[in-house]
Amino acid sequence: MENRMTIALVAHDAMKHDLAEWVAWNWEKLLSHRLVCTGTTGRIVAETLMARRGKDVANARFDITMLKSGPLGGDQQLGAMIASSEIDMLIFFWDPMSAQPHDVDVKALLRLATLYNVPTAINRSTADFMISSTLMANADYKPVVRDYTTYIERTLK
Numbered sequence: 001m002e003n004r005m006t007i008a009l010v011a012h013d014a015m016k017h018d019l020a021e022w023v024a025w026n027w028e029k030l031l032s033h034r035l036v037c038t039g040t041t042g043r044i045v046a047e048t049l050m051a052r053r054g055k056d057v058a059n060a061r062f063d064i065t066m067l068k069s070g071p072l073g074g075d076q077q078l079g080a081m082i083a084s085s086e087i088d089m090l091i092f093f094w095d096p097m098s099a100q101p102h103d104v105d106v107k108a109l110l111r112l113a114t115l116y117n118v119p120t121a122i123n124r125s126t127a128d129f130m131i132s133s134t135l136m137a138n139a140d141y142k143p144v145v146r147d148y149t150t151y152i153e154r155t156l157k
Contacts, residue, residue, distance in 0.1 A: 003137055005088035006034040008078055010070065010109075011041045012100060015093035020048045022093075022124055026131050027052040031062050036087065038078060039069030075105035082112045090120040091127045117143040 007030070011019035023030060023045050030049070037045050042064060049062050068074040081087050090113050100106060113120045121127035135141050 003141075004033055005136070006036060006086060008036045008081070008087045008090045008092075009041060009045055010038050010075075010078065010091070011044075011093040012070075012095035012098070013040075014095040014098060016041060016044050018124060019091075019093045020044050022091075022127055023048045024052055029131055029136070033063075035062065035064040036067065036078065036081065037064060038067050038074030039072065041070075042066030070105065071100075071102040075102060075109045079105075079109045079112045082109075082116050082118055085116070087113075087118055089130060090118050091130070092120065092122055093124065093127075094122055115146075117145050119143065 009019065009023070019041065027049055035045065043066070046062075046064055046066070049064070067077040078087070078090075082090070090109075092110070094106065110120065110122075112118075119130055121130050130136075
């Protein structure tokens with residue numbers, strides 16, 4: 001059985017070129033999964049996949065959902081998808097050298113990915129390790145998510 005994951009792809013402006021190169025390098029692996037991207041990143045990913053598809057496989061299809069731009073709510077949309085168990089993996093090429101106007105949203109997104117134990121790559125090396133992992137082909141793999149029942153049912157005074 002083929003394991004079809006939902007992979008979120010996000011990149012800050014200064015890192016979009018790097019993500020496009022990564023997508024071009026891994027396009028064949030990505031085609032077998034559902035992709036969710038924020039804003040401009042989604043357009044760049046789609047253009048990259050279409051360019052690769054045209055060169056290598058004329059009938060290759062890809063499944064991509066584009067959310068709003070990160071600063072316009074896309075990070076929060078993606079966070080909601082993580083909290084709803086709709087995202088299996090997050091590839092987020094973030095720019096550690098520039099402050100972002102939506103840093104709080106980025107922090108919240110990474111917090112949710114950690115809270116829900118979503119495998120997360122924040123740079124190209126980690127993304128390479130994740131996409132080439134044997135766990136990508138294991139349809140039975142499910143990350144362990146901590147039970148927060150005690151927190152949810154706590155009594156407030």
